[in-house]
Amino acid sequence: xxxxxxxxxxxxxxxxxxxxxxxxxxxxxxxxxxxxxxxxxxxxxxxxxxxxxxxxxxxxxxxxxxxxxxxxxxxxxxxxxxxxxxxxxxxxxxxxxxxxxxxxxxxxxxxxxxxxxxxxxxxxxxxxxxxxxxxxxxxxxxxxxxxxxxxxxxxxxxxxxxxxxxxxxxxxxxxxxxxxxxxxxxxxxxxxxxxxxxxxxxxxxxxxxxxxxxxxxxxxxxxxxxxxxxxxxxxxxxxxxxxxxxxxxxxxxxxxxxxxxxxxxxxxxxxxxxxxxxxxxxxxxxxxxxxxxxxxxxxxxxxxxxxxxxxxxxxxxxxxxxxxxxxxxxxxxxxxxxxxxxxxxxxxxxxxxxxxxxxxxxxxxxxxxxxxxxxxxxxxxxxxxxxxxxxxxxxxxxxxxxxxxxxxxxxxxxxxxxxxxxxxxxxxxxxxxxxxxxxxxxxxxxxxxxxxxxxxxxxxxxxxxxxxxxxxxxxxxxxxxxxxxxxxxxxxxxxxxxxxxxxxxxxxxxxxxxxxxxxxxxxxxxxxxxxxxxxxxxxxxxxxxxxxxxxxxxxxxxxxxxxxxxxxxxxxxxxxxxxxxxxxxxxxxxxxxxxxxxxxxxxxxxxxx
Numbered sequence: 001x002x003x004x005x006x007x008x009x010x011x012x013x014x015x016x017x018x019x020x021x022x023x024x025x026x027x028x029x030x031x032x033x034x035x036x037x038x039x040x041x042x043x044x045x046x047x048x049x050x051x052x053x054x055x056x057x058x059x060x061x062x063x064x065x066x067x068x069x070x071x072x073x074x075x076x077x078x079x080x081x082x083x084x085x086x087x088x089x090x091x092x093x094x095x096x097x098x099x100x101x102x103x104x105x106x107x108x109x110x111x112x113x114x115x116x117x118x119x120x121x122x123x124x125x126x127x128x129x130x131x132x133x134x135x136x137x138x139x140x141x142x143x144x145x146x147x148x149x150x151x152x153x154x155x156x157x158x159x160x161x162x163x164x165x166x167x168x169x170x171x172x173x174x175x176x177x178x179x180x181x182x183x184x185x186x187x188x189x190x191x192x193x194x195x196x197x198x199x200x201x202x203x204x205x206x207x208x209x210x211x212x213x214x215x216x217x218x219x220x221x222x223x224x225x226x227x228x229x230x231x232x233x234x235x236x237x238x239x240x241x242x243x244x245x246x247x248x249x250x251x252x253x254x255x256x257x258x259x260x261x262x263x264x265x266x267x268x269x270x271x272x273x274x275x276x277x278x279x280x281x282x283x284x285x286x287x288x289x290x291x292x293x294x295x296x297x298x299x300x301x302x303x304x305x306x307x308x309x310x311x312x313x314x315x316x317x318x319x320x321x322x323x324x325x326x327x328x329x330x331x332x333x334x335x336x337x338x339x340x341x342x343x344x345x346x347x348x349x350x351x352x353x354x355x356x357x358x359x360x361x362x363x364x365x366x367x368x369x370x371x372x373x374x375x376x377x378x379x380x381x382x383x384x385x386x387x388x389x390x391x392x393x394x395x396x397x398x399x400x401x402x403x404x405x406x407x408x409x410x411x412x413x414x415x416x417x418x419x420x421x422x423x424x425x426x427x428x429x430x431x432x433x434x435x436x437x438x439x440x441x442x443x444x445x446x447x448x449x450x451x452x453x454x455x456x457x458x459x460x461x462x463x464x465x466x467x468x469x470x471x472x473x474x475x476x477x478x479x480x481x482x483x484x485x486x487x488x489x490x491x492x493x494x495x496x497x498x499x500x501x502x503x504x505x506x507x508x509x510x511x512x513x514x515x516x517x518x519x520x521x522x523x524x525x526x527x528x529x530x531x532x533x534x535x536x537x538x539x540x541x542x543x544x545x546x547x548x549x550x551x552x553x554x555x556x557x558x559x560x561x562x563x564x565x566x567x568x569x570x571x572x573x574x575x576x577x578x579x580x581x582x583x584x585x586x587x588x589x590x591x592x593x594x595x596x597x598x599x600x601x602x603x604x605x606x607x608x609x
Contacts, residue, residue: 045462055075074171090124137546147218158232194274296470310509338534387448389454396424411450444482468592478562512548525544581603
């Protein structure tokens with residue numbers, strides 16, 4: 001899942017408007033410039049961040065009524081000077097947070113302050129690695145995020161929105177220049193991904209500029225959207241289309257060409273080593289990535305060994321399930337797995353796959369939606385709070401199919417769009433795995449957790465800027481397991497699908513640390529996955545290569561939630577209520593795992609009295 005989201009609902013909106021009124025009427029501040037009211041500090045941090053990161057403001061969809069100025073005609077400043085401003089903002093607010101008397105804060109404010117302080121401290125600890133994130137990044141590099149911003153997130157409801165769209169296209173030249181300056185720093189310091197990733201990114205950019213201007217998605221998306229707006233006259237529409245083509249021709253394509261030429265030179269000198277151990281201070285950087293994503297203090301070796309244990313445990317459980325569907329003749333996982341794949345891997349067998357046709361793709365979408373609709377009726381068994389916001393299934397945009405898997409996109413803040421579970425239809429989806437995937441991405445996974453956070457009366461808008469992967473992905477993986485505990489994998493094949501999903505997350509612990517800590521090659525990682533999962537995919541391996549540590553967050557977070565539940569059950573005995581426990585886990589939304597543990601400890605203590 002991607003990283004910038006959340007908050008909707010009338011309650012949150014009313015609260016925010018109230019805070020804006022406080023801000024307007026409050027003239028008193030501490031001599032240091034720190035607001036007296038910590039709620040104003042929370043709001044001001046959000047506003048100042050959005051001022052520096054206009055793309056984020058567009059992506060999360062801030063309502064105009066909030067009074068936050070979103071510069072929808074601009075792109076983020078990616079220069080080192082721009083990064084200086086971001087880190088300066090972090091230092092200022094980290095210092096201010098430490099000046100508050102925590103005893104004077106409400107419990108909710110105390111938790112919010114802890115969450116913001118944890119985030120700011122982590123970002124400041126990572127400042128020395130500010131140029132370690134690859135500029136050449138097929139998933140979240142410039143090209144993918146730019147096209148998504150323009151075609152999926154930049155809304156066009158009137159002529160001013162359309163003109164802002166074109167203004168953004170005219171900013172591409174500057175942004176590419178900024179990225180090239182930082183790419184030069186990376187190249188000089190050996191911070192370049194493996195050659196095959198450089199090559200893939202070069203091919204992606206080259207394909208983009210080989211498309212005629214009037215067939216480019218940037219243009220066709222714009223044309224389709226303004227053609228449906230009655231508020232734009234035919235004359236204005238013609239001018240806007242002409243300006244869009246001119247921006248592509250004179251600004252966007254030339255900037256891309258410069259980018260392509262520079263990457264073209266790098267692709268001839270890039271090496272083959274996959275892990276970030278090869279970078280300056282690479283081992284320290286990887287430990288930072290693990291800490292940032294998992295929000296735990298686990299070392300690479302601890303995570304690697306945890307993965308090995310989990311792989312072995314899950315494989316033993318799969319052996320039991322294989323035998324239930326008549327796959328016998330051995331007690332070795334690898335041998336039984338091969339037999340299962342021979343049966344369940346036949347893409348022509350409609351028991352296991354929808355047909356690879358247009359109709360089959362429609363059936364896939366409808367099937368995912370049916371799983372969501374069915375699960376929604378069962379949520380009261382497990383939860384006392386259920387989100388009002390709906391989630392629906394849609395197809396991953398075709399231009400993203402080669403670099404994006406299946407993922408969830410949260411609702412826009414202004415209510416213009418609900419939650420979306422995006423299914424990648426560039427390949428056939430195996431039916432036994434569809435329930436687990438839906439429970440992870442939609443309900444009771446990502447959508448339930450994020451939508452509930454949005455609907456909290458004390459939701460704070462600064463949390464829309466980030467989420468903690470260990471919590472968010474840990475909860476979604478926990479949701480898969482929870483569905484199994486309540487019997488929603490109603491047949492053995494679906495249970496096998498879930499266990500293979502869980503096995504993938506356990507393998508990620510081994511593979512991610514293998515690549516970045518133990519110096520595994522790409523091929524070794526691929527082979528390990530193939531032998532232990534039954535399938536492998538170089539695109540998966542490349543995700544781990546360019547996004548170090550992220551893939552470890554799922555299992556680390558899930559296991560922490562399960563451990564906290566076990567602790568609560570043992571401490572409370574018959575007084576333990578699963579719905580109350582889930583309220584505790586979900587009430588404050590995405591938090592670091594250490595903060596989550598304290599919340600559960602407080603719940604145990606208060607419930608035990």
